[in-house]
Amino acid sequence: MKEWARRIMDEKVREKYVNEVVEKFGDRIISVERNADNQWIIEINREDLPEVVGYIVNHPEWKETQLSTMAGADERPLRGKFSLIYWISINGASGDVFLGIKTYIPEDDPRFPAVTPVHPGAHWYEREVKDLLGLIPEGHPDPRRLVLPDDWPEGVYPLRKDFHYTDSPKREFTDETKYPYREPPKGTAVFPLGPYHVALDEPGHFRLFVKGEEIVDVDYRLFYQHRGIEKIGENRLTYDQVNFIAERICGICGTAHALAYAQAVEAAGKIEVPERAEYIRTVMAEIERLHSHMLNLGLACHDIGFDKGFMDAFRIREHVMWLAERLTGNRKTYGMVIIGGVRRDFLEYRRTMIEETLRKLREEFQKWVDQTLSTRTFIKRCEGVGVLSYRDAKRWSSVGPWARGSGRNFDARRDHPFAAYKYLDFKVPVHKEGDVLARCLVRAEEIMESIWIIEQALDEMPGGDILAEWKEIPPYREAVGFTEAPRGEDVHYVMTGEGNRLYRWRIRASTYNNFPSLPDAMRGNTVADAVLIIASLDPCYSCTERVQVVDLEEKRARVLTEKELIELSRKVSRRV
Amino acid sequence: MAVTLKYPFVKLEAPPEYRGIPHIEPRLCIGCGACVNACPADALLKIDDHSTGTRKIVLDVGRCIRCARCDEACPTGAIRMTRNFEVATLDRSDHVEVVELRLHRCPNCGNYTDYTERALEKAFQILPEGLFDKEELRKKAILCRNCRRKLTVDDTIEASREVVG
């Protein structure tokens, strides 16, 4: 293990953090339990939530600390209570710790004090809990519906255990059920962006309130494509099967999600993964980063009409796709990662293949960067556009290149070394400007780093087994798994259950933490830049919008509002 | 020079590692249903009909996610990932493959068992030599569970008689 990794993963360092929290809130802490190597769960009363979470997240010394994920669970079958757990990660090369602040909420009084006022980063989490579990965050600034479709009836909470995953409540789409968008500020016009818009690769609605071309304020509506993955994962898939749906949460960061899930289960089930498997996982993750970043850079060019850059980026990206295909048998959904290891080994000839491709990649990409950065019009469009201040990035707990472009210096690969990263050396590029150009540069530099990481991994890759046998996973153990997806940290929270099934599975894609900060980045820019800014966030809608049981067919039915089609699609969804 | 191709007019070869759509080789399939259990997407179904004594293994490529779990699970290598990726069609039924096998019938009571004849044969094939008395085993194994139990009980009674008598 490398020196830097040893320093971060040092027991004493970790203890320090936990102890400080315990000392600060002494008797108000009900229990402290270490549920995994780097994860502690601290149980408190719901009244103390804002204070405790706020204290840790806004701690003056722990600079890059942030709210990683938050999961609500319906634990009534177990304890007759709902539970909430806020997972906070300590970042910034200071120590590898995840703190889970857990609290229970009685069934008869499903309310809790909102954390959002002290830390906006909790904004979406708490709205989502309200939608899916009916737990009311009190004092939340924006209690509008977030996840459920507009015509979903009140009082039906899909993630409660008494809601079967095939249920589909009666819904009709009327004017009353329209989404309560904010009224435009005085003297502004509305510039709706999406859900059907050429420059948005996936549906999402951004309501720009504009003065002429200038964006004054932004309102948004997402979650057009909920696929009920969590519900399905909890109800009808086995641990192993979940891996494959996890991989399909997102079209781009498949490995990241599969890996996060696998690591979560491994942490919960205390499964040791063979070292070679860890290396292979690392290589896969980096390959994914390569093609994802190139895709994003290409799209950025496309959105400002610079098609040469767009086409070249995709041409170069094709090498990576081809590589992925040769290594795993598929361009995107690799089917590589599985609980306990990986499914395919790297044989020698593939190894040389990788090395050749990387060589080509490096020089061609370097050419691309030079060409693009020497295009004055490109720079003109990107420089000083869509600035996200460090403060905002921190406020909203933003992650990934989006946050690193604004000077936030953290990266799950370095701060919570998973897979084989602890054995490797790499830099984490950070830019302070916070504009689109900064993000592009971060991505470009990360591509170079990834190439370097893969090369190291190939050199140092040990021999041996690639899959660990595992028999039984003890029920009702909680853990989070985390990876640095191309777009930032992916966190999967699992609570194991009986009968080879999960009890609760909470997916947090990186975009989920980035989206809420988008309005801050957009304000004051012009309509022309809106699309570019969205692209520079590199949004992954489908990752973000996985929750709740609504089939795509059904969504379409809602839009068309045709009864029979709804009926038909209900049948379809039953068949699933 | 252009790197793109005039695709539909030029043939594209997928690499050897490619996971295309799966295909069941009916001659090899023994209808054990291991693939059906492994499939995360319910692309494979096992449909038994005890009245006619048939078992259908149904593969719907339309639901397949190309994870190749079936490939790993199959004991006889009957189901394999091909390198074919062009699945576009006007008729969904083109996506469905059905393998129909006969269920084993108990020579004694005449009921159908819940495993196929081929599965039985396979079981005999992979049996290591010289462990058991083949004939004896075969006599027993071809019976259905109930008959086998009955036979065992009868034999015991027979034996005890001999002991008593």
Place this chain on the structure above:
Amino acid sequence: MMEELFTLTVILYLLSILVVLPLRKNYRASITVGHVLTGLASISLLAFTVGSLPDVLKGKAIEFTYNLGVAEIPFHVDGLSLILCLVLGSLGLATSIYSPRYMEFYERFGRSWLYVVLYSAFVLSMILIVTTSNFLWFVFFWEVMTFTSYLLMIWENDEEYVRKAGWKYFVTMHVASTLPLIISLAMLYAKTGSVNGLDFDNLATLHLGPIYYVLFLIGFGSKAGVVPLHFWLPDAHPAAPSNVSALLSGAMIKVAVYGLIRTTCFILRPTEALGYTVAILGTVTLTVGTLYALKQTDAKRLLAYHSVGQMGYIWLGVGAGITLIAKGYPAFGAIAMAAGLYHLVNHAIFKGLLFLSAGSVLYRTHTRDLNVLGGLAKLMPFTALFTFIAAMSIAGEPPFNGFMSKWMIYQGTFLSGDGLLVFCGIMALFISAATLASFVKFYTTAFGGTPTTTTEKAEEVPSSMLIGKGFLAFLCLLFGLVPSSIIPLLLTPGKALTGVDLSGWISTKYWLVTIRAPRMPAGGETYFNPWLFVGVLGVLVVAMLISYPNRPKRIVKVWTTGEPVKAEHYKLRAMHYYGPFEEYIHGLYHGGDALSGWGTYVCSSLAGGYLSLGRTLLRWAEKVGKDVLSTGRWYEKNGKEIYLDEAVASPFVQLMKGLGIAIEEVSLSYDLLLMLAAATLGVMMLILLGW
């Protein structure tokens, strides 16, 4: 023969004044009767214009004198005067048809008869200004025009901003316009020593110093709203009732141009310096005025700023003409000057039309704010059509009249072979794009899109108002499509000045206009044929329409990219049009603001002094008599002692009497101002006659 027609006009106007006095109690009746008479007067004026065309085109002028017994008013009607008569006739006719229904909008103010009196006096004074050939009378009528226009302007005197605007106008006019004229008048009077000596042809024989150029430039420039003396105009013109605004913007400021040409070219000699000054002033004016107009969201204020801008075009044309004449290209100079006058006529027509349209909108929706207007094209189709014609004309799109004049101005500047003038031309070209921008905004915000909550109840205006506008719209097309109908008349002043024969330089068949410039290579003549153009365009449009018939079977909602958006939120507000551009040139606006800020500062400080003067005058006036009525009498009584020229005084006193009655009627809110006005008049006459 022609004199009679002219006299008839005058009489009809005076008649309208007298007729309404007995009808003073009945609002509608009085206005209708009054305007019937003014309408007839305008018709007879037009008849006079048309009738005297043949002689004038031959270069002859119509001369006649009114002997009022107490005094003689000499008249001299040449081409220049006739152009203005045409303008006044047609505009007067349009407004006379338009006003009766429109004035219902102001019924709450009453005083209908006073309105008619002022209206007639106003128009009549302008007619007399452009026809009289005596400088004394010229100045006298000038002051009457200023005065009556002021009273009309502050018609809505219960509005604070109206009173302010009126005050600004009044003070500025007297300080910057009347004063220079009075001074020059005084100096000329001192030179000649007799009223008859002030006849134009007599003055033309004198050798007058450059000081007169300056005085006239200031005097007429401020009236014409030329930068930097324009600051009063955008406040003043919108304040008046729309039909009056039409006259103010359409006619009154043109009279200033008339004055400029008449004095500087006919009395004085056209010089290069003068020409450049006028041209550059024009360029500055058209730039500043129009770029300011670009920012406006108040319909009438926008139009007023454009009046400033378009005056710039006229001055540019005239200035180029003067320059070229002075530089020794008489023929081409005449053409350039004709271009300026052409734009004068056109601007009078389409700006009048635009103000009448703005009035119609105001009449139906009770607002002038373009931000809240919308979708009127559906509800007021004819108004929309006429407005569109006017907008395209002022934006200078072929085949409307505005294009023809602008085109000729471009010829006059670009082909002048003079770098400076070419630069002016370039600015003119640029600004005509700005004009287009501003009127695309004006039209689309008011008439485009779907009706808003403000406009949904609006309906088409009464037919009489439509006829008034239709007449002007027709003229827009006529002068655009048949340039030959007006160009010969426009060329006469230039001819009269230079006395060259223009054949071969400019030729106008019925519709074809061909222009030749000095040093032009063979086969380089520029020409334009509106009819052929319209023909080609029409044929193509019709052909396409036939091959692709265009009739909506079903109307779908506009595309909101999938999520519902309310219609009123889904439109660009008028204030946000061209945001980036205005943002970019805001430095220029900054300068302009500073300029007009300075202007208003000077104006207000003057106003302060003026006010105190007024107070003293008022006290003094009260001492001698309760109101202006007695002030008038006072003049009569003491006339002899101060050698007051009866001839001058009597019409003046008539007016005073009228005002006396007026003051009784007019609410107290501004009778101080009235008093001041009257008093100033008095003082001026005293100064002038004490000489």
Place this chain on the structure above:
Amino acid sequence: MEAERIAFSFISLCLILFLPPLLDGIGRKVKARIQLRQGPSILQTYYDLTTFLSVEPVYPTERLAFRLAPYIAFASAVSAALVLPYGRVIPVSFTGDIFVFLYVLAMVSIAYMVGGFSLNNTYTNTGANREMMMILSIEPILGVAIGTFALNAHTLRIGAIPFALTFTVSVLLAYGLLAYSVYVEGGFIPFDVAEAEQEILEGTFSEYSGYLLGIFKWALMIKRFALLWLLSSFISIPFVRNVANGALILITQLIVLLLLYAGIAVIESMNARLRIDHVIRRNTGVFLCSLAVLLLAALGW
């Protein structure tokens, strides 16, 4: 003579109507090649156009301004192109004056704007708004170019200027200005802000469909053609001004035109779209510099 006139007029009409899609196709092909793509067939634009023209439009409003805009745009584009010299012939000479040409051409933009503003739709409005600002910012530069020509050739007649020009520094610079303003007016990348697809869904076009859209796009192509034909005539005629044979002149004009399109395609693919405020800033800068050109011309250099 008359026969030649008619022949040339006919040819030029065909060129005006049917050449632009081909030129567009060539542009697309060149771009594709630069991006190492196969790219569409050179005739692709024809296919697109025919598809558009064969489809019944969907109307978002029955407003006349909206419905007639495409026809006006088309008609004015064609009639503007008709006053340009083809060989030694001007097909329909309702004017010889370059200003009239520009104003008639501007009517295409006006149709575009009126069409866009006649709706309650911020996309079309923004498109129209940008189009207007483009015109505002480019007009002065065009003015300087023309002014320089006028000072040099003492005429404004399109047919006569190239023949009468004496080549001085200022004239050569004026050529640059003309080319620049033609490029901007044509709305090529990076100046395609008014029809920016990814930003505002092609502005005004976002509400047009079927053959209305087809006619509009066609009109726009013809507008570009007219602009570039003006440029190519200005470039080519001075070289062949002494050639009597009209056909030869026409061919030179065509060749220059093709070269221009190819060159433009190259510039286009090397640039990202500018923002409207960038465009205004850049154009103003160019204008201020161009005043120097005017000065030179005034001094007779």
